[in-house]
Amino acid sequence: MKSLIGILFISSIFIEFYSYQAIKTLTDKKWIRKTWIIISLSALLLILIWSLNIDRNNKTQVQFLMAFFIIDYVPKLVLALVLFINDIIRLITFLFKKIFSSSKEKAYFPARRKAISTLGIGLASIPFLSIIEGIVWGKYDFTVRKVHLTFPNLPDKFDGYKIVQVSDMHLGSFDINAYDKVAKGIQLINDQNPDLFLFTGDSVNNLAKEMDPWLSLLQTIKAKDGKYSILGNHDYGIYMLKSRKDQKANTENIHIRHQKIGWVLLNNEAVKIYKDDQYINIIGVENWGLGHFPKYADLSKATKDVKEGDFNILMSHDPTHFDVKVKEFPKKMHLTLAGHTHGMQFGVEIPGIIKWSPIKYRYPKWAGLYQDKGRFLYVNRGFGYIGFPGRVGIWPEITVIELKKG
Numbered sequence: 001m002k003s004l005i006g007i008l009f010i011s012s013i014f015i016e017f018y019s020y021q022a023i024k025t026l027t028d029k030k031w032i033r034k035t036w037i038i039i040s041l042s043a044l045l046l047i048l049i050w051s052l053n054i055d056r057n058n059k060t061q062v063q064f065l066m067a068f069f070i071i072d073y074v075p076k077l078v079l080a081l082v083l084f085i086n087d088i089i090r091l092i093t094f095l096f097k098k099i100f101s102s103s104k105e106k107a108y109f110p111a112r113r114k115a116i117s118t119l120g121i122g123l124a125s126i127p128f129l130s131i132i133e134g135i136v137w138g139k140y141d142f143t144v145r146k147v148h149l150t151f152p153n154l155p156d157k158f159d160g161y162k163i164v165q166v167s168d169m170h171l172g173s174f175d176i177n178a179y180d181k182v183a184k185g186i187q188l189i190n191d192q193n194p195d196l197f198l199f200t201g202d203s204v205n206n207l208a209k210e211m212d213p214w215l216s217l218l219q220t221i222k223a224k225d226g227k228y229s230i231l232g233n234h235d236y237g238i239y240m241l242k243s244r245k246d247q248k249a250n251t252e253n254i255h256i257r258h259q260k261i262g263w264v265l266l267n268n269e270a271v272k273i274y275k276d277d278q279y280i281n282i283i284g285v286e287n288w289g290l291g292h293f294p295k296y297a298d299l300s301k302a303t304k305d306v307k308e309g310d311f312n313i314l315m316s317h318d319p320t321h322f323d324v325k326v327k328e329f330p331k332k333m334h335l336t337l338a339g340h341t342h343g344m345q346f347g348v349e350i351p352g353i354i355k356w357s358p359i360k361y362r363y364p365k366w367a368g369l370y371q372d373k374g375r376f377l378y379v380n381r382g383f384g385y386i387g388f389p390g391r392v393g394i395w396p397e398i399t400v401i402e403l404k405k406g
Contacts, residue, residue, distance in 0.1 A: 009048060015073060016040050018080035022117040043072050057240060059172060059205070063389040070388055071131050075124035082120035086112065127392075134345075135390035140178065142185040142383070143395040144192065147369055149376060150406040151334055154311055157275035159405035164194035164223065166398055167317075167339025168202040168232065168382035172210030173389070183217055185383065185396065190222050192400050196273065197223035199263060200339045201232025201287065201317030205386055206240040208253035218261040225273050229263040230284040232317040232340060233293050234386075266315065268302040280311045283333070288325065289318035289340070297321060303331050313337065319365045322377045335376045335401075342382040343367045343394035357394060367394070 023036045047069055054061050094109045166189065174182055189197070204210040211218075221227060237250035258265045266284025273280050283306070288297035297316060306312060314326060314333040318340045326333050343366060347357025359366045363379075370377045381397040 008051075009044075012044055012047075012073065015076045015080045016044065018083045019076040021083055021112070022079055022120050025112050025114055025117040026121075043068075047072070057206075062387065063173070066388040067131075067135055067390065071128065074131060075128040078127055079120040079124040082116065082123060083112070086116045130392045131390065134392035138391040138395065139345075139385050139389065140181040140185070141391070141395045142188050142398060144188060144398045144400060145368075146400045146402070147378060148402050148404055149335065150404040151311065152406065153309070153334075154403055154405045155275070155278035155280060156405060157278045158280055158311070158403055161196070161280075161403040162192065162194050163196045163198060163313075163401045163403070164189055164192050164398060165198045165200060165337050165378065165380050165401060166383050167200040167337075167380035168342055168384055168386075169199075170202055170205050170234070170382075170384035170386045171214050172205035172207070173384055173386050174214070176213050179217070182214070185398070186217055186221060188398055190220070192398070194223045194400070196225045196282070197221055197227040198282070198313075198315055198337055199227070199229035200315050200337050200380060201230050202234045202339065202382075202384075203229075203232075203254055203258070205234055206237050206250075208237075208250050208257055211254070211257045215257065215261055218263075221261075227261075227263045228271065228282055228284060228315070229258055229265050230315045230317060231265070231267065231286055233287045233289060236287070236294055238294065266302075268296075268298040270302055270306055280313060281306050282313050282315070284315040285321075287317050288321040290320040290324065293318060297325070299325060299329050299331075303329075306331055319363060319377060319379045322365065322370075322375075323372070326377075327373045327375050333375055335378065337378055337380070337401075339380045339382055341366045341379060342385065345382075345385055345388055345391045345394055347392075347394045349393060 020033075020036060020040070023033055027033065047065070050065050054065055056062060090110050090112070231251060231254070235251060235254050237247045241247050241250060255265050264271070266282070268285050270281050270283040273282055283302050285299060285302050286296035287294045289295070303312075308331075312331065312333050312335075314336045316322065316326065316336055316338055319338040322336050322338065326336055341359050341363050344357045344359035347355075347359070349355050349367075355368070357366060365377055365379055367379050367381050370379070378399065378401065380399050381394055383396050383398070385391060385396070
C-alpha cells in the first residue's frame with residue numbers, strides 16, 4: 001500500500017509541476033502564483049498524511065478522501081497532459097530547426113503560448129464539473145438498459161421471457177439519508193415487471209450487517225418466477241476480516257439476509273425454472289477472478305444435474321471467469337451474467353459513437369454485451385458504488401434482458 005502511495009506521490013509532483021506552468025504562463029502576478037503553490041502543496045500534503053493514517057473501515061473517511069483526491073487531481077492531470085504534449089511538440093520543432101535548418105541563425109526553443117495554457121484550463125474544467133455532478137447526482141441516476149437476445153434452442157414457452165439483472169449494490173456505501181433516492185432505483189426494477197430477478201454479487205463492501213438498513217426496501221423487489229443471487233468478491237469480507245473462519249461466517253450471515261429478502265443464494269448450484277413442461281437452468285457460482293481475487297467457483301459441481309441440450313444461464317460475478325473458464329466449458333452456458341467492474345464509475349458512453357473507460361485496460365469485457373464462441377456475456381455496470389462516492393459518465397444500471405426464440 002505504501003509503495004502505491006509513493007508512486008502516486010511522485011506522479012502528483014509531475015502533475016503539480018505542469019499545472020503550475022499553466023498559471024505561470026497566464027499571469028505574472030506573484031501573489032496569484034504563490035497562492036496556487038500554497039494551496040496545491042497543502043492539498044498534496046493533506047492527501048499524503050491522510051492516506052497513511054486513514055481508517056479504511058470508516059466509510060465516510062474513505063469516500064471523502066477519494067472524492068478530494070479525484071476532484072483535485074483529475075482536472076490537473078488533463079491540464080498537465082495538454083502542456084506536456086505541447087512541450088513535446090516544442091521540443092521536436094526546436095530539434096528539427098537545429099538539425100535541418102540551413103540558416104546560420106541560432107535555433108531558439110519556442111516559448112509556451114498563453115493560448116495553450118488557456119486551452120488546458122478549459123479542458124480541465126470539463127472533468128472538474130463532471131466529477132462534482134457525479135458525486136451529487138450521478139450515483140443515483142439509475143438507468144434501465146434493455147437487451148434482446150435470440151436463441152435457436154430457447155424453449156418455446158420462454159419466448160419473450162424477461163429477466164432483470166442487478167449487480168454490485170455495495171449497500172455499505174449508501175447513506176441512509178439517501179433512502180428515497182435508492183428507493184427510486186428499486187421502484188425502477190419493479191416497473192420492468194420482470195419474470196425473473198437475478199443479482200450477480202457484491203451485496204456489501206465488507207460485512208453482512210451493511211445490508212440491515214436496506215432489508216425492508218429489498219424485500220419489495222418483485223419477480224413472478226423468483227429472485228436468485230450469487231456472491232461477489234466483497235461478500236466474503238476478505239478486505240476486512242483476516243481469518244478464513246470469520247470470512248466464512250460473514251458469507252453465512254449474507255446468506256441469512258438473502259433469505260430474509262426472498263433471494264435464493266446459489267453457491268455452485270443450479271435451479272430449473274419451469275413453464276409447464278419446459279424449463280431453463282439458472283446456474284450460480286461463487287466468485288472466480290483473475291489475480292488475487294477469490295477462486296471458489298466450481299462449474300462442474302454447479303452443473304452436475306444439467307443435461308446435454310439444456311438452455312443455461314450462468315451467474316458469475318467476475319467477467320474474467322467467462323474468458324478463462326466458461327466459454328471453454330463442455331456444457332454450454334448460453335448466457336453468462338456478470339458485474340464486478342462498475343465500469344470504473346468513470347468513463348464516456350455515447351451509443352453508437354464511443355464507449356470508453358480506463359477499466360477496459362484491465363478488463364477487456366468491462367460493460368455491456370459480448371459474444372464469443374457462440375456464447376453471450378453481459379457485464380452489468382453496477383447499481384451502487386464503492387471508494388469514489390460518485391459516477392461520472394457510467395451510470396448505475398438496471399439491465400432488462402428479453403429472451404427470444406429464433
